[in-house]
Amino acid sequence: MKTRTLRKDKVNIITLGCSKNVVDSEVLSGQLKANDIAVVHESKKPDHNIVVINTCGFIDKAKEESINTILDHVELKKKGRIDKVYVTGCLSERYRQNLEEEIPEVDAWFGTLELPLMLKQFNADYKTELLGERLLSTPKHYAYMKISEGCNRTCSFCAIPLMRGQHVSKPIEQLVAEAEGLVKNGVKEIMLIAQELTYYGLDIYKKRDLPRLLHALADVKGLEWIRLHYAYPSKFPLEIIDVMKDRPNICNYLDMPLQHASDNMLKAMRRQITKSEMDDLIGEIRSRIPGICLRTTLITGFPGETEKDVEDVKSFLQQHRFDRVGIFTYSHEEGTSAHALADNVPNEEKERRAQEIMEVQQEISYEKNQDKIGQEFRVIIDKKEAGRYLARTEFDSVEVDNEVIINADKKLPVGEFVNVRITKAYDYDLEGELI
Incomplete structure (x- = not known):
């Protein structure tokens, strides 16, 4: 020793x-x-x-x-x-x-x-006195900002409330000060995160107050992009979309985990929403902001899920053609209400169903990317790798979404914005040239 x-x-x-x-x-x-x-x-x-x-x-x-x-x-x-x-x-x-x-x-x-x-x-x-100040582990041009802790939802598969407790919002003035501090240190993009964004403010302001927070953050000078992650669809406050439309530095991007598209599964998961209500919500969001990027996540293999339920998910993806989709296989978690159910879908079958669903989404993603060839986008440079620059549009979040590959003769500073024209498109990524 x-x-x-x-x-x-x-x-x-x-x-x-x-x-x-x-x-x-x-x-x-x-x-x-x-x-x-x-x-x-x-x-x-x-x-x-x-x-x-x-x-x-x-x-x-x-x-x-x-x-x-x-x-x-x-x-x-x-x-x-x-x-x-x-x-x-x-x-x-x-x-x-x-x-x-x-x-x-x-x-x-x-x-x-x-x-x-x-x-x-x-x-x-x-x-x-350091409230909100931190030592970033991300590249200096972007940061995550947690606007609340915990969750009051009762989804049957989720153990987060057991680990993070009940929903607690941070005051608007505290979050604005945090954003100002981040911008002062070089941050240009902030990704708002919470277990449930749309609950923001209910505990301290007695109403869903995310729209007011968004306006306050959009006023922070030097903050170029504000991105929304993890918005629950049930009782979704559509005022959020109106703010997004009004404020140019709020990305036309919404991460809204839906988890499933079969009414049987949505009920068993205690999602407090039906497929028909999700159809209406997606339609309303897209009518208010045509071209908005919608990202969702799904779960396969929940107890009692049938092949019909899986087909419902595939049809739902083909109907709505989401821009981005992530997928998890169901995990049988102690302390959740679903733990009382029989975990009756074998792991291999869960993985097979997930793969089948993602193949549907892969085709949708490829078709949507092909439509972007010839279009021009403002992108942010994230890094240089293997002699190429990797960037993102406002429709792409860090790590989970598409990248734009740029071959450039001149040096492009990481964290800066440039304009590119898309020249090639793949299943998930794009290639572009500087304009």
Whole structure:
């Protein structure tokens, strides 16, 4: 066992799971830095002695990844290559007692809302004056911004309320100040995230107040793009679409997870909406903003799902021709109301159904991309890779959506906007030339 040296502590934060975890890790790193503690994100160098693993506990695959990451770092601790391993996030919140017994080598476990307690492990103080300030792990031109925590919805498949608690909105003035701080540090695009965007304001303003927040954020000078993620379709406040139409720096992009298109499944999932109501909502949104990019996510293999239900999903995709679609296979989660049902679709069948559905969407995506050939778009440069620049239009979010590949002779600064004409189109990506 290597003996501990007197070197100064350096913390490496490893983030697993969703963008909400990314924000939590960035806030933690900002607090550590403010307490004069060296901190890095996802460092591959052996230059740190403490690791904080921010875990995901959403579905089986995410839980498995989190457990494996913890075990890998416990092994590094046993070999004397790091001194301490701390674990936080959703997996820790949900299974702490079991995990403490099974992996005693971890130095401490923390829940999703225990940042001040974690800081005490570093003899650090929680600095309230840093509210909203953080050390970004993303490229400096974009950032995620969490507008609320938790969720009051009762979807039968979802364990998020067990891990994140009830819905709590952040005040508008706090979010505007956070956005101003991000822009001051070079951020041009903000992706608004929450477990449920449309619930924003119900707890503190006694009404759905996302439209007012959007107007306030759109007024922030230097904020070029505002993007909306995770808007629940039931009782969707259409005023959001009106604000999007009125304010040019709000992207014509909406991520609205629908989860299924069969009434039987929607009812079993407790989604509080019917297929007919979803049809009407999608039609109304597209009538108010023709050309809006609609992204959705779907679940296959929910208990009791039949081949007819899968066919309903495929027909729904062909009917509405979404721009972007993501798909999950159902995960049988303890503590959810669906856990009382028999998980009667084998994993191989879940995967087969997911693949079948995505093949339908792949064809739709290819056809929609072909229509873009010859069109001109304003894009933001994300990075240079293998001699080519990778960019995005306002219709594409980071990591989950399409990219525009640009072959350019001149240098294009990362984070800057340029205009391109689309020259080639593939299933999911585009190629373009500078105008």
